[in-house]
Amino acid sequence: MQVRMLSALWAGKITVKLARLAGGKGSSFPGKVALYLFPQALEAWAQKLNSRIIVVTGTNGKTTTNNMLASIFSSLGYRVLTNREGANLASGLASAFIRSASWKGNLSCDWALLEVDEAAFSKVTAHLKPAVVVVTNFFRDQLDRYGELDRTVSLVKEALSQLPPTKLVLNADDPLVVKLADTSHPVLFYGIGVPVRAGKEEESCREARFCPYCGRELQYQYYHYSQLGAYYCPGCGFARPPTQVEALAVRILDGHVSCQVRVGDQVVDCELPTLGFYNVYNALAVFGVGMWLGLSPEVIARELGRYVPATGRLQRFVHRGRPVYLNLVKNPAGFNETLRLLSMSSETKDVFIALNDNEADGRDVSWIWDVDLENLLPRSTVLSFVCSGRRAADMAVRLRYAGVPLGKIEVLPRLEDGVRTTLGGRGKSVYFLATYSALWPVEKLLRRYGKEERDADRLPSLS
Amino acid sequence: MLTVCHLYPDLLNLYGDRGNVAVFLRRCQWRGIPVRLLEVRFGESVDFTKVDFLFLGGGSDREQQLVVTDLLPRLANLRQAIEEGLVVLAICGGYQLLGHYYQTVEGRKLPGLGILDLYTEAGEDRLIGDVAVKVQVGGRSQILCGFENHSGRTFLGQVSPLGRVLRGFGNNGRDGTEGARYKNVFGTYLHGPLLPKNPAFADYLINLALARRGLEIMLPPLPDVLEKKAREVILRRLRLRGS
Numbered sequence: 285m286q287v288r289m290l291s292a293l294w295a296g297k298i299t300v301k302l303a304r305l306a307g308g309k310g311s312s313f314p315g316k317v318a319l320y321l322f323p324q325a326l327e328a329w330a331q332k333l334n335s336r337i338i339v340v341t342g343t344n345g346k347t348t349t350n351n352m353l354a355s356i357f358s359s360l361g362y363r364v365l366t367n368r369e370g371a372n373l374a375s376g377l378a379s380a381f382i383r384s385a386s387w388k389g390n391l392s393c394d395w396a397l398l399e400v401d402e403a404a405f406s407k408v409t410a411h412l413k414p415a416v417v418v419v420t421n422f423f424r425d426q427l428d429r430y431g432e433l434d435r436t437v438s439l440v441k442e443a444l445s446q447l448p449p450t451k452l453v454l455n456a457d458d459p460l461v462v463k464l465a466d467t468s469h470p471v472l473f474y475g476i477g478v479p480v481r482a483g484k485e486e487e488s489c490r491e492a493r494f495c496p497y498c499g500r501e502l503q504y505q506y507y508h509y510s511q512l513g514a515y516y517c518p519g520c521g522f523a524r525p526p527t528q529v530e531a532l533a534v535r536i537l538d539g540h541v542s543c544q545v546r547v548g549d550q551v552v553d554c555e556l557p558t559l560g561f562y563n564v565y566n567a568l569a570v571f572g573v574g575m576w577l578g579l580s581p582e583v584i585a586r587e588l589g590r591y592v593p594a595t596g597r598l599q600r601f602v603h604r605g606r607p608v609y610l611n612l613v614k615n616p617a618g619f620n621e622t623l624r625l626l627s628m629s630s631e632t633k634d635v636f637i638a639l640n641d642n643e644a645d646g647r648d649v650s651w652i653w654d655v656d657l658e659n660l661l662p663r664s665t666v667l668s669f670v671c672s673g674r675r676a677a678d679m680a681v682r683l684r685y686a687g688v689p690l691g692k693i694e695v696l697p698r699l700e701d702g703v704r705t706t707l708g709g710r711g712k713s714v715y716f717l718a719t720y721s722a723l724w725p726v727e728k729l730l731r732r733y734g735k736e737e738r739d740a741d742r743l744p745s746l747s
Numbered sequence: 748m749l750t751v752c753h754l755y756p757d758l759l760n761l762y763g764d765r766g767n768v769a770v771f772l773r774r775c776q777w778r779g780i781p782v783r784l785l786e787v788r789f790g791e792s793v794d795f796t797k798v799d800f801l802f803l804g805g806g807s808d809r810e811q812q813l814v815v816t817d818l819l820p821r822l823a824n825l826r827q828a829i830e831e832g833l834v835v836l837a838i839c840g841g842y843q844l845l846g847h848y849y850q851t852v853e854g855r856k857l858p859g860l861g862i863l864d865l866y867t868e869a870g871e872d873r874l875i876g877d878v879a880v881k882v883q884v885g886g887r888s889q890i891l892c893g894f895e896n897h898s899g900r901t902f903l904g905q906v907s908p909l910g911r912v913l914r915g916f917g918n919n920g921r922d923g924t925e926g927a928r929y930k931n932v933f934g935t936y937l938h939g940p941l942l943p944k945n946p947a948f949a950d951y952l953i954n955l956a957l958a959r960r961g962l963e964i965m966l967p968p969l970p971d972v973l974e975k976k977a978r979e980v981i982l983r984r985l986r987l988r989g990s
């Protein structure tokens with residue numbers, strides 16, 4: 285066993301080096317090699333950590349939640365192992381272990397913080413036996429790869445019920461996630477307990493219109509976005525459960541989000557240096573994990589205030605004095621949230637959208653028709669739309685039928701052409717939206733032409 | 748005034764299906780043809796003879812079953828409208844439920860509406876990918892392109908296919924047929940969605956709907972440059988240059 289594990293590890297490590305020499309990131313392939321040589325590798329490494337493992341799964345928010353956790357754990361002096369974003373299948377997790385392990389097979393970390401693809405969850409978690417599992421939300425994502433959402437949810441549920449005692453951190457505002465509380469694990473719920481934004485909710489991308497237990501249409505006191513909100517079933521009484529971690533007040537301010545969070549019976553203020561309202565959910569999930577592990581809510585709040593967004597999570601750049609934002613879009617729910625963000629400022633802007641259809645993006649781009657561009661697109665303030673990527677023209681067609689005049693739409697499939705043209709626009713700010721496989725190439729171009737702004741300290745300090 | 752009916756937008760809307768409705772509406776509006784949208788949900792009443800374009804999208808087995816139970820009591824009204832030339836576009840699940848039945852992997856036969864002489868059997872693996880189909884409509888041949896993703900294999904009885912598969916799987920991946928056509932009812936596995944990628948076919952459906960109301964008109968052309976580009980990406984990828 286030990287010999288097989290070491291040979292798998294070494295093969296993996298050598299692959300990492302080779303991949304680096306070839307200029308790749310080596311985020312999944314070394315793990316693939318190791319798992320091929322020793323299929324129980326994940327289990328063996330997880331055992332070494334003695335279940336000091338936290339798994340974050342769900343459709344949106346995995347990477348941000350995991351990164352927030354990592355920065356908090358690091359600030360507390362723990363050595364952490366994380367998988368690189370997107371490398372969230374078994375091979376990506378194995379690669380993370382390979383990077384952290386010494387040639388003798390010892391892991392140089394105290395905790396493993398892993399984001400796991402929701403569709404791969406059932407295959408990998410049995411090997412990991414995590415101490416805590418966070419489930420953020422379930423939205424439609426890359427349908428051609430995963431089949432139907434219902435199936436994904438029940439696979440996660442099945443996998444959870446087969447795990448040894450694991451503590452759950454679940455989003456109370458998502459009826460699909462709350463279904464997972466039926467397993468016998470101890471559960472802690474988090475949610476946003478007050479309506480934050482008024483306005484008509486787009487119906488097209490609500491995933492769960494019907495009660496998961498009796499099939500009646502769910503009623504809502506208010507929505508946050510998509511199917512997230514304060515729901516109840518008039519048929520069987522299924523409803524948003526009481527929460528242990530709850531945002532009591534949320535204010536969306538210029539450049540940051542300010543919220544008051546109740547953690548158990550303690551209340552803390554928290555300033556998130558982000559434009560995105562949805563990051564409140566990620567922060568709440570982090571408070572939830574902290575509650576299970578006995579971490580101080582004040583310390584968590586302080587660290588969240590310094591959080592630096594990951595690649596393409598509303599990452600900020602500056603180009604010739606103008607603010608430039610880069611955001612990943614990968615499904616209708618997330619795209620809608622990004623559009624809401626665009627509508628928040630009345631300044632003029634230029635918008636770039638890169639739509640790719642590589643394996644990692646999903647081969648099928650029809651999901652862009654489920655984005656509520658008709659209602660959420662701030663037409664008047666956007667001076668130009670540049671469509672880029674392999675399916676640039678499809679995005680352009682989508683914009684045209686959403687009512688954008690042809691004169692405002694440009695199709696430039698090569699990312700470099702698209703980025704340069706967009707940066708040459710006249711808007712007061714610039715927004716770059718990209719699907720998964722276009723994200724890193726676009727980030728690289730933005731670094732070349734602009735400068736990343738990592739200055740979280742410009743926010744007023746709370747202490 | 749043309750009436751577009753999107754049937755069960757809440758239950759049947761799997762792969763951006765509403766894009767088909769959006770395109771039909773916009774292409775009428777851009778030409779000054781008055782048009783209105785009727786969204787009919789589960790349990791809501793509708794007179795199909797008053798509708799000009801009926802759209803049915805895709806959904807899971809469970810949703811298809813709900814839809815069939817809701818439609819069966821008004822089948823006579825729907826049949827009458829279809830015999831009178833109602834234009835129907837049904838995609839994926841919506842296409843399957845127009846047939847006699849859908850047989851699940853476990854061998855259960857879920858009844859359909861029996862409007863089209865066809866049946867569907869669930870297969871082991873899903874048929875997924877870009878697809879191109881040659882169709883003859885309005886005396887002309889066109890290439891329809893799109894994306895397919897279905898585990899059902901559909902077999903036609905006494906009904907003509909919508910077209911012949913050039914690339915991809917089509918009805919069942921075996922007999923080279925794709926979709927079905929009866930009068931003005933079109934069933935197909937092509938999404939992507941279908942109409943944004945195939946504006947000439949969208950215009951053909953608009954013409955059929957107008958003709959049923961006695962309006963034989965030439966639709967003024969629209970500047971479909973973006974649509975052409977989007978088609979070319981797929982056609983080039985499938986090595987079907989042109990058109």
Ligand SMILES: [Zn+2]
Nearest residue numbers: 495498517520
């Ligand atoms: Zn219920």
